[in-house]
Structure formats: C-alpha cells, structure tokens
Amino acid sequence: MFDFDRMRDELALHYDLAPNPELAAEMSDIYARMDRVISPADWAVFAPYVAAINTLKKEKNAVILAHNYMTPEIYHGVADVVGDSLALAIAATEVEADIIVQCGVHFMAETSKILNPAKTVLIPDLEAGCSLAESITAEGVAEMRAKYPGAPVVSYVNTTAEVKAASDICCTSANAAQIVAALPEETIIMTPDQFLAQNVANMVPEKNVVWWAGSCIVHEQYTAQDIRDFREWHPSTRVIAHPECPPEVVAEADFSGSTSGILDYVTRERPEHAMLVTECSMASNIADQLPDVDFVGPCNMCPYMKKITLEKILWSLHAGVMEVTVDPDVADKARHAVQRMIDLSRELGL
Numbered sequence: 008m009f010d011f012d013r014m015r016d017e018l019a020l021h022y023d024l025a026p027n028p029e030l031a032a033e034m035s036d037i038y039a040r041m042d043r044v045i046s047p048a049d050w051a052v053f054a055p056y057v058a059a060i061n062t063l064k065k066e067k068n069a070v071i072l073a074h075n076y077m078t079p080e081i082y083h084g085v086a087d088v089v090g091d092s093l094a095l096a097i098a099a100t101e102v103e104a105d106i107i108v109q110c111g112v113h114f115m116a117e118t119s120k121i122l123n124p125a126k127t128v129l130i131p132d133l134e135a136g137c138s139l140a141e142s143i144t145a146e147g148v149a150e151m152r153a154k155y156p157g158a159p160v161v162s163y164v165n166t167t168a169e170v171k172a173a174s175d176i177c178c179t180s181a182n183a184a185q186i187v188a189a190l191p192e193e194t195i196i197m198t199p200d201q202f203l204a205q206n207v208a209n210m211v212p213e214k215n216v217v218w219w220a221g222s223c224i225v226h227e228q229y230t231a232q233d234i235r236d237f238r239e240w241h242p243s244t245r246v247i248a249h250p251e252c253p254p255e256v257v258a259e260a261d262f263s264g265s266t267s268g269i270l271d272y273v274t275r276e277r278p279e280h281a282m283l284v285t286e287c288s289m290a291s292n293i294a295d296q297l298p299d300v301d302f303v304g305p306c307n308m309c310p311y312m313k314k315i316t317l318e319k320i321l322w323s324l325h326a327g328v329m330e331v332t333v334d335p336d337v338a339d340k341a342r343h344a345v346q347r348m349i350d351l352s353r354e355l356g357l
C-alpha cells in the first residue's frame with residue numbers, strides 16, 4: 008500500500024507546496040498549454056509541485072517520459088517526452104540522463120528498464136498496473152504455443168517483462184497490423200488483447216490471427232450502440248476509436264489509431280466536433296493545441312494511469328523511489344522482442 012503519510016510528512020520538510028497564485032502567474036507560459044482544461048485555481052495548486060519537480064529533475068539529471076493518458080498538469084507541466092507506447096519505447100533507447108521517471112504504467116517502466124539496464128528507472132506508484140498486462144503470464148504464452156505449433160507470438164507491449172521474454176516480437180497499437188502482415192507465417196498468435204487482435208485480423212485478412220482473451224478495462228466498456236446513439240444526438244461529430252475497443256466499436260468509428268495516431272488524425276482533419284473513444288486525458292491534453300476542435304462525448308478513466316500524480320512524481324524524484332528492476336536474463340530475452348519491434352517498425356517506415 009502506498010504510504011501517503013510518510014510521503015506528505017517528508018515533502019513538507021523540504022518544499023513549500025501550499026497553493027501559490029503568484030508562482031502560478033510567474034509560470035503562465037506553462038499554464039498557457041493547458042488553460043482550456045485546468046482552472047486558474049487548480050493551476051495555483053499545481054504550480055508549486057511543477058516548479059519543485061522541474062528543479063529536482065535538473066539537480067538529479069533525470070528525464071520524465073509521460074504517456075498520452077497522463078493528466079494535463081503532468082503532460083504539459085513536467086514531462087520531457089510525451090507520446091504513445093511506441094514513441095516512449097523509442098525515446099527510452101535515446102535517453103542520456105541518469106534517471107528515467109516513467110509517468111505511465113508499470114509495463115512502460117519495465118520496457119524502459121529493459122532498454123536501459125544501466126540506468127535507474129523509477130515509477131511514482133508501483134500499483135500503476137494494467138488489466139491487459141495482468142491477464143497473461145509466460146505460462147499462458149506457452150499454452151498458446153502448444154495449441155498453435157510453429158506460430159510466432161506477437162505480444163502487445165502491455166505485458167510483463169516475463170511475457171515479452173517468452174514472445175517472438177512485441178507490437179503496439181501503432182504498428183500491430185504492419186508487424187503481423189510482415190511476418191512470414193500464416194498463423195500468428197497475438198497476446199494479450201483480444202480486441203486489438205480482432206481489429207488486426209480485420210485489417211490483415213490474409214493471416215490467421217489467433218488471440219489470448221485479455222482486454223483493457225477502459226476500452227472494453229464502449230459499445231457500438233453507444234456510438235450510434237451519440238451520432239444520432241450529435242450527427243456532425245467525428246468518432247475516433249482506439250484499437251483496444253471491440254471491433255464493432257471500431258467499425259462504427261471514422262478512424263482508429265494509437266493515441267499518437269489519434270492526435271495526428273485530429274491535427275490533420277480539424278473536425279469541428281470530435282469524440283475520442285479512449286481514456287479521458289487524451290482529449291484534455293490536446294485541447295489547447297487544437298482550439299478550433301470541440302471535444303465532445305463520454306470518455307473512460309484508466310484507474311491505473313491515474314495513480315500517477317504530481318505529488319507522487321515529486322516524491323519519486325526526491326526519495327529515489329520506486330525503482331523498477333528486471334531480472335537480467337529475463338531482460339535480455341525481452342529486449343530481443345522489443346528491439347525487434349523497434350527495428351521492424353523503422354524498416355517499415357512507421
């Protein structure tokens with residue numbers, strides 16, 4: 008269990024973290040990136056944390072890699088690199104700083120550690136898990152191999168290091184279809200997201216894609232009827248769905264792509280109204296850079312991503328916690344699967 012009392016007592020000894028409107032005003036350049044979605048009163052609460060984190064990052068030679076589902080004060084206030092899972096994995100191969108603070112979920116921090124065994128990788132809360140990563144173990148991969156002899160295993164990066172180590176290659180939602188299409192075998196095992204696998208199967212009909220039955224608790228909740236009802240109510244809305252959604256939801260959408268693919272699509276198309284069928288922070292984070300787009304519709308919150316807060320990031324940097332470690336033998340095998348994905352993505356021009 009996270010020890011909030013210890014964290015708060017210790018932070019209070021070293022930092023003045025009271026809401027500070029004067030400091031908030033001094034940091035108006037940072038606030039300008041999120042003023043459409045964060046109130047001035049909330050910014051006065053966040054500003055002391057943002058200032059302390061940015062100072063500490065320099066002192067400790069640390070870099071913050073943040074996923075697109077982080078809240079706006081993290082995404083715009085303290086992150087050095089933001090992006091989807093593929094972009095963050097690639098960024099992790101290029102880090103020069105001594106410490107990586109992964110603002111995202113545990114499998115992302117493990118991926119950074121796998122790619123950077125000599126660096127210190129911290130995650131502000133070890134309980135930031137993922138329903139997909141928890142759905143399969145290395146034994147599950149072995150079961151699939153026994154059921155489909157000779158078929159390669161393509162594992163989503165949303166898996167533990169042990170599962171990556173047991174796989175032939177990884178994928179993300181940004182490259183899954185292209186990686187499956189590029190493999191020479193006809194039958195391909197995809198783990199652990201059944202919906203990503205089914206969406207890939209629809210895009211690559213020449214392959215026999217078989218899958219593990221995991222799912223994302225955020226995206227599995229959407230239904231095709233939700234989308235139809237919403238379109239009836241708001242006909243001019245462009246619907247953009249993440250490929251972790253069930254295939255019948257993706258079929259109702261105008262576009263489907265990874266979180267970075269979603270940003271690229273909305274930036275290019277500039278729809279008047281856009282419904283992002285994904286995690287809530289996605290729309291909040293891009294609202295200020297796309298002032299002409301009205302983001303509408305319901306969204307679902309990822310409880311794991313939301314474990315990461317400014318307060319815990321400050322604590323993580325201050326105390327050097329929570330360090331993410333991966334057994335070196337497992338890391339070597341997992342690195343092969345992740346690096347193969349990165350290399351193939353580059354070769355395919357993704």
Ligand code: 13P
Binds near residue numbers: 165181267
């Ligand atoms: P991408 O950012 O790679 O699209 O992944 C979404 C996700 O759910 C990560 O947990």
Ligand code: SF4
Binds near residue numbers: 137139224251
């Ligand atoms: Fe896992 Fe879904 Fe949360 Fe991403 S949004 S971390 S896939 S539970």
